[in-house]
Amino acid sequence: MSNVLPVLVGGEALYDLISADPGAGLGGTKTFQKRPGGSPFNIAVGIGRLNTPVAFVGKIGDDQFGEALVDFLKNEKVEVDLVVREPGTKTTLAFVAVDAAGKVDFRFYRDNAADPSLRTAELKPIDPKRYSFYHCGGIVLAQEPTASAYLSVVDRFTAQGVPVSLDPTIRKSLISDEATYLARLLRLAEKVAVLKVSDEELAFLTRVDDIDEAVRLLRVPVGSLVIVTLGAEGAAFYRDGEKLVSAPSFPVKVVETTGCGDSFMAAILSQLAGKTAKEIASMTPEQFEPIARFANAEAAIVATRYGAADANPTRAEVEGFLASR
Numbered sequence: 566m567s568n569v570l571p572v573l574v575g576g577e578a579l580y581d582l583i584s585a586d587p588g589a590g591l592g593g594t595k596t597f598q599k600r601p602g603g604s605p606f607n608i609a610v611g612i613g614r615l616n617t618p619v620a621f622v623g624k625i626g627d628d629q630f631g632e633a634l635v636d637f638l639k640n641e642k643v644e645v646d647l648v649v650r651e652p653g654t655k656t657t658l659a660f661v662a663v664d665a666a667g668k669v670d671f672r673f674y675r676d677n678a679a680d681p682s683l684r685t686a687e688l689k690p691i692d693p694k695r696y697s698f699y700h701c702g703g704i705v706l707a708q709e710p711t712a713s714a715y716l717s718v719v720d721r722f723t724a725q726g727v728p729v730s731l732d733p734t735i736r737k738s739l740i741s742d743e744a745t746y747l748a749r750l751l752r753l754a755e756k757v758a759v760l761k762v763s764d765e766e767l768a769f770l771t772r773v774d775d776i777d778e779a780v781r782l783l784r785v786p787v788g789s790l791v792i793v794t795l796g797a798e799g800a801a802f803y804r805d806g807e808k809l810v811s812a813p814s815f816p817v818k819v820v821e822t823t824g825c826g827d828s829f830m831a832a833i834l835s836q837l838a839g840k841t842a843k844e845i846a847s848m849t850p851e852q853f854e855p856i857a858r859f860a861n862a863e864a865a866i867v868a869t870r871y872g873a874a875d876a877n878p879t880r881a882e883v884e885g886f887l888a889s890r
Contacts, residue, residue, distance in 0.1 A: 569839040571618035571644060573696040575715050576605025576703035577657060577680035578625045578634045581873050583823055584662035591662040591670050600823075601637050602659065602873035603680070604703040604734040607824045611831025611863070611877040613641045617838050620644035622691065622718075623705070626656030626679040637874070649687045654679035661823055669822065671736055673704070680704075683711040688718055693725040697838045700830070702732035706753075707739045707746055716749070719756055728758035728842040732830045735766050755784050758842035761792040761830050781806040788846025790853075792833065794826055799861055802853050809850040812857035815865040815890060824873035825864040831877065832860035862886045 581602035584594040601610075605623065612619040621643050625631040627650050634656065638645050657678040663669050675681065683705070693699070699722040705711045722729050733750050740746050750770060754760055760783070764776060771779040780791055780803045791803040799814040836856045837845060862883050870876040878886075 569618060570695060570697035571620045572612055572698040572700060572834050572838050573620045573622060573647075573691070574605045574609040574612070574700045575622045575718060576701060577603040577705045578606040578621070578623055578631075578638075579603040579657035579659055579680065580630055580634075581823060582658060582660045583821060583871060583873075584660075585871075587663055587821075588665045589662060590664035591660055591672055594662050597660065598871055600872040600875050601634055602824065603657070604732065604827050605700070605705075606634070606638075607827035607874045607877065608700060608732070608831045608834070609638070609643050610641050610874040611828045612835050612838075613643050614877045615832065615835040615880045615883070617835040618644075620647060620696070622647035622688065624649040624651060624654065624679040624683040624687070624711075627652050627654050628656055630656035630658075631679065647688075647691060649679075649683060651679060651682070653677065654682060663821075671738060673736070673739060681708050681711045683714045685710070685714040685717045688714055691718060691721065693722045693727045696722075696727060698728050698730065698834060700730045700732070700834055701753075703734045704736050704739050706733060706749065707736070708741065712749055716753065719753060723756050726841070728837075728840070728845065729756060730759035730761070730830075730834060731757045732761045732826070733766055733770075734826075735769055751784065755786065757785060757789060758845050759790045759792070759833065759837065760785055761794065761826075761833065763794050763826060764796070767793055776801070777808065786842075788842070790845055794829060800829070800857055802850075802857060804846070810853045810857050812854070812861055814861050815886075817865045817869050819868045821871050822868055824876050825867045827873065828867040828877050829860045829864040832856075832863040832883070836860075858887065859883060862890075
């Protein structure tokens with residue numbers, strides 16, 4: 566896919582400290598594994614491992630953790646020209662653990678963190694015409710000034726006719742003003758060509774538990790693709806309120822699920838890169854079925870591994886997984 570312009574991914578880069586003691590929860594965990602992460606960071610790495618050109622934009626901590634994150638992106642052949650570094654800022658740390666009931670819990674440590682301090686003026690060098698897609702999302706949309714900074718990029722891309730995608734990655738522990746945050750996400754959804762949400766995120770956005778009804782309540786542009794991930798049940802693709810595809814997941818022995826949704830989104834963007842919003846809007850269910858199957862395979866592989874960005878498979882690994890099914 567070297568003839569496709571890069572996908573630009575914007576958002577946080579951080580370190581996930583993932584519990585190595587399944588079922589122990591955050592309080593009971595004795596050992597954590599440090600892994601590069603952050604939803605947009607994971608997605609950027611995932612896209613790159615699928616041989617699709619990709620660039621990352623975001624503010625990364627001016628510390629040893631941040632230096633390691635930038636080096637990680639470079640080693641993955643992710644463009645880092647738009648990465649912002651500000652002296653004195655730190656890298657966010659996210660502790661992740663699964664409790665005895667199987668519930669995933671996150672706790673974020675963000676003392677003078679870089680990722681939520683990005684300002685609109687620091688994104689001026691972006692030229693939308695250099696990219697085939699802009700993907701935004703992650704915890705950076707939960708607070709200012711960084712939310713407005715990334716929203717300004719969305720406006721610039723849509724003005725140039727370059728498609729935008731959103732994966733909100735809602736973390737309730739970071740929401741200080743739920744009404745403002747919800748309104749922000751709903752406004753953003755009105756501008757995207759692709760919206761990917763989990764069933765829980767969909768319920769948060771619409772206050773409705775029934776998935777079909779909730780999708781119909783979303784105000785997205787006509788023809789936009791709405792993808793709802795359903796955990797072990799797979800995923801469903803919708804357009805204009807109608808279900809196009811139901812894609813079952815692949816049964817695997819789950820080791821750890823951090824980054825599964827991000828890898829799924831990376832697979833979607835890798836396969837849609839180069840298409841306009843109009844072309845995406847005209848795709849048939851038959852065209853979406855192999856895309857959904859590929860994305861579910863990507864997520865299934867990640868579920869068998871520890872880590873977030875580290876766990877993303879290569880295109881050859883996904884194709885080999887599918888060939889064995």
